[in-house]
Amino acid sequence: MSEAAINFFKTDLRSIEFTLYEHMKVQELFEHEYYSHLSRAECDEVIRQCVRFCNEEIGPLNGVGDRRGCKLEDGQVTTPPGYKEAWHKLYELGLPNFATPMEHGGFQGPSSVGLILSEMQGAANMSFSMYPGLTLGAAELIAEFALEKDREKFLAPMMDGRFAGTMCLSEPQAGSDVGEITTKAVKIDGNRYKITGTKCWISGGDQDMSDNIVHMVLARVEGAPKGTGGISLFIVPKYRVNDDGSVGEPNDVTTSAIEHKLGIKSSTTAVLNFGDNDACEGFLCGEQENVGMKQMFLMMNGARIAVGVQGLSIAGTAFLNALAYARERKQGSSVKSFKDPNAPRVAIIEHSDVRRMLMEMKCKVEGMRALCVKLGLHQDWSRAYKDSDPDQAAYHKGQVDLLTPIVKSYCSDQSFRVAELAVQTYGGAGYVCDNPVEQYLRDAKIFSIYEGTNHIQALDLVVRKLRGRQGRDLADFSGELTKFVTDNANDPAVGAEVRALGDAAQALQDAGAKIIEFMMTSKLDQLTLCANLFLEAMAEVAIGHLLLEAAIIGEEGRTQSEDQTQEDFDFYAGRVMSGKYFANFVLPNVIANCSAIQSADRSAVDIPDAGFSTVW
Secondary structure: OOHHHOOOOOOOHHHHHHHHHHHOOHHHHHHOHHHOOOOHHHHHHHHHHHHHHHHHHHOOHHHHHHHHOOEEEOOEEEOOOOHHHHHHHHHHHOHHHOOOOHHHOOOOOOHHHHHHHHHHHHHHOHHHHHHHHHHHHHHHHHHHHOOHHHHHHHHHHHHOOOEEEEEEOOEOOEOOOHHHOOOEEEEEEOOEEEEEEEEEEEEOOOOOOOOEEEEEEEEEEOOOOOOHHHOEEEEEEOEEEOOOOOEEEEOOEEEEEEOOOOOOOOOOEEEEEEOOOOOOEEEEOOOOOOOHHHHHHHHHHHHHHHHHHHHHHHHHHHHHHHHHHHHHOEOOOOHHHOOOOOOOOOEHHHOHHHHHHHHHHHHHHHHHHHHHHHHHHHHHHHHHOOOOOHHHHHHHHHHHHHHHHHHHHHHHHHHHHHHHHHHHHHHHHHOOOOOOHHHHHHHHHHHHOOOOOHHHHHHHHHHHHHHOOOOHHHHHHHHHHHHHHHHHOOOOOOHHHHHHHHHHHHHHHHHHHHHHHHHHOOOHHHHHHHHHHHHHHHHHHHHHHHHHHHHHHHHHHHHHOOOOOHHHHHHHHHHHHHHHHHHHHHOHHHHHHHHHHHHOOOHHHHOOHHHHOOOO
């Protein structure tokens, strides 16, 4: 393999298996009818197939893809060499459809395991992994809402990789404010419409890997109301599809530009023109007009979870690469020998501040993975109980709703911060392209921006999700946390840390009351000022809870097994230390954030515009 095609992908299967099976008990799903066709052994084999695919196919393409990027020539985007072959290999393995229901052509595996497959693919090659991720989201929209004839036409080829998919919301004048879109739809007959307009920031908007691309386009039918209530959703293929399923003539969808970006350079971010020649046809998704935003939220919520997993992906591989470098790089002598000019150089992992950075990366990666898997497990149980126990299904669905903005925001923010710590661990070597962490840092920055900026997620949390099911979702979340603190406050290994979690949870509850006060007294500018702080505090309480749960399991593992190996002992000790470190070094941020909310300080909103600077 040439130097240009080095594979830097790293994953920790032991850590993943701990989270899935020792901590979250995913194997209990297989006792339920909905997942009874599966076993842990089968899921583990799929995970190992994914690891091989990442190592052999897309990992080596990551750095090359970053350097070459995508090219737009004569209206057609080309992806870097090797991408098309990797695309076909991916769909031969069936990895994108692991968690898709059988009735839609998938394997009906647990989402909790499917998120791990996504984590590994994103860690190996974030840009490549975005294409199948978007395709799956578009296919789910069609499966859920489209007319039967459109499902028959588009779903199967999207599931087998012949067709790809995108979501088309943003426009040059309407980014996050989707209600301002101007793309138009004029009815032709039946559910067939003529589409005209421009969409921008379209991930995967064009490529040369699949035979066709199915764009899920938000547009406004002539005469529809203004705002989001007048938006409809349309299926708009790049090429028309013949009655026999073959690809037909172009559908007047053109790529006018692709963005030149900070990161994810081999993921096309396109400007798409629909109907420049008045010949673009789309199909209304379903039977109703003006329900497009409601429908698109299915894909948007899935995308928000996927972005959180993307954050985990980059953070995980950045940490493991930094750890490997710290174990090998020798520089300086031990602080214990600082008076001895002849002391030997040591690996930088022996320096306390490097260990601090590694511990912060480690506990955040483990905490984010636990949070993502927990959300996925709630999805799994919600599906499993859908018909047999509606109350349990509603409980689990409510937890998915509550955790979605937290997973999206916290994991995307922390991905960038973990990548930054990885660069810092490498020192100057991390700042150059010879090592992968500078690419991880650049790739990660977009996560906090797209699929709804993290401030939008924070507003969604405090305005909508905290009130889910008349407050029952939050009450269920808080009740589980309170029970854990009560049951484990005197744990001999981590009791002090559990009590610190209890203090943080109380501070969060008090800050929540303040948030409600801002809402009830119409101090909406104060509410929006504090929403991000509240989300971060809630995320860190949730992750602190999960890491301390894992620490208790780790303490049992390292003390109760008589025939364990040294590797097992060290692994479980690492889980204990992750929980303790997070509680003592990260959870204090919760107290600080909640104190800032309680202060009701208005300096940021009351400062005159010129007070920021007199420079214009």
